[in-house]
Amino acid sequence: MEKTDTKRAEAARILCAITFHFDQSRLGYLAEVLRSLAEYPVAAMNVIVVTNTLEKNELGLLNRLCRETLPGNGASVRSCTDLADRWDLTWCHKQIIAMEFVQENHGRYTHFIYLENDIRLSFLNFCYFVEFREALRGLGLLPSFIRVEYNAAFGGFTSSDVFWPVYVPVQSHVLLGDTVLVNMPNPYNPLFILDLELATEYVHSRSFDRQTSATVCPWGVAERAAMGLCLENVPAPFQSRYVAPVSRLTGAAPAFAWVWHMPNNYADNPRSPLGKVRMDRMFVGAGELGPDGRWNTTDSVETTTSDRNDVSFVIAGEFKRGYEIKAHGTTESDAVGTDAPPDEDVPPLRDQYFLISHHDTLVFADTDLQRVRHAPFGVAPLNLLIELGGQKGRLLLRGKSPGEVRQISAERSDIDIRAQTARANLDCDIETFADGSISIRTGDHYLGSDLDGLVRKKNWCRDWERYQLVRRDTIEGLALLRRYSWLSHTDRQTHSLVAQPFDFGRERPTESSALAASLAPGAIAFRRKLKFGPTTLRLTERRQQLLFEPCDLSLGQLIPERLKIVDTSTEAESDFSLFRPLICFLLGTADSQFEKLRHSLDSLSRVKRLGATIGIASTQPNTYLQQQIPEPYRTDALLLNPESTHDNTTGALPGICDYHPVVFADTGCTFGPDFKEHLIDLLILRRGKLVPDPGMAAYATVPNPPPYRRDPDDPFPRAP
Incomplete structure (x- = not known):
């Protein structure tokens, strides 16, 4: 869904509140916010600018700005004074919701919008909210926005509120057509939109009050003022009520869900790790979800040695360090190299683990940048392990081939981390904590994971220097x-x-950002x-x-x-x-064989939720066979050469040993409605052989060559 319907939105009657702590240097942002609202082709628009000033000249500027940008629309300026804290201004719009929008509305307004004074909310944004609000109503979820900034160095938009890309399959999500609505790790939005039903719920929630909202989540005062219903009445297993749209086809968030944070504070600050993830690379793995919202399986008929080492569960594609606008340059500090001389190889240990940082990210070796880094599960490659032996350990860099490892030595100096060509002695000291986490010390330094995605050596051991372990x-x-x-x-x-949705057991995210992610109460479970x-x-x-x-x-x-x-x-x-059934048929060249095959497959198609692959042994060309095999079996059919069907050494059937169970069937046989149940009995009872229906034999383990008989219409041997 890349477009939204505007008709329902055009009928809206909107009351909007914008809080503006008076600062003349920021009037330009407020002007653009008001100008954007003026472009709404809605039935009614009434905007209230809530400010802290009583100065006549300053109020004059604000009133003139409203008249110029919102001609013909209701616009006013209201002062809220005697504030104990300047951030309390962000809470002064709550009475507008309670009184003017809920209690005294009497049909005047249909929607309320709260906006921070530097957020551009377009009419397309509003249309998206109205449309998806209805689509999500029955699920108890709300459409959210993605705050973006313009990055001049990149020449495009980036996300303000993520440190790294988001792996969609392990976030709570729901699928609407080809759009995945996904929980964001950081659900913060700098605005909220309410209809009358939502507003009534909001004014009776803890999030509506400045003090009680602090019991809902630990955000700052201004962030909680914009929280809306984000963390109220969250349906399990979602961690917040807000879900953002991602196209399953393109893997990107549609532009109608972007709201522009016009100051570009994070994108233009080279010291900030925020505002660096490009919008076209923000989401990973949306395409791995099938039409029902589940993971697509990649069950290839032709099994290869790569299957044994398949890590597609956590790798959404080849890891690209280019998800950021620019990669951090390699320095001598904390580098990963491969030029160290080989050390004496020592035996491997049984206890091998992946490292999970305090940020719930996975530690890996970026062989392009020659650095140890960390990124989310599903984005980072699985190429770095720690091998433990008591209170000692060693870091291993996994190669591309099975069993290929190189040890990363962290003790050669106080700044270098370099890879050796084999295992050496355990060179890391391991400290264990009560929650099961560990720290990794090399000499006087600990390995710590920073918010910019780099792992560095530190002189201290705090939360960011502690790691959870996940077995290989x-x-x-x-x-x-x-x-x-x-x-x-x-x-x-x-x-x-x-x-x-899952994480690695952390109690609550504790990023140092004021926009730190949060979980709804009970979501952790x-x-x-x-x-x-x-x-x-x-x-x-x-x-x-x-x-x-x-x-x-x-x-x-x-x-x-x-x-x-x-x-x-x-x-x-x-x-x-x-449970990966294979149904094997041996075919001759007679046309009657294909008629019989189609009869058998027609009955097989009526066996519910079987998910079987068919195997065809024939001397006919494969292209001809594929034309004769009906859908849905044609694409995944396993085509065998009957002249080399049996391995001379083992008697096994090459290409079918990774199917379980295996059924040899006569062409023309009929698969009954209980066929799957017979196969289940075969596997659970661990029988060697079972005859589910006449003309077929099922094996729990691939048999040696069965006895053969010949059919007058079929010159090839056939299974009993």
């Missing part, structure tokens, strides 16, 4: 849970890991564990939770057939089997 086998196991379907032996249902079918996983659990059955490498098997998940909080164990 947990993260790599999640990729398999997401990519394939797994049959639960508990509920007899098939499950894949669904996109869901929904984010600490991943749900998978009838069981749950805790990402920061130090004990092993995912126990995959080893693959049979002699068969070229790359995907485990069975899995046990241990809930470490209850010690309950849940068994799962890979």
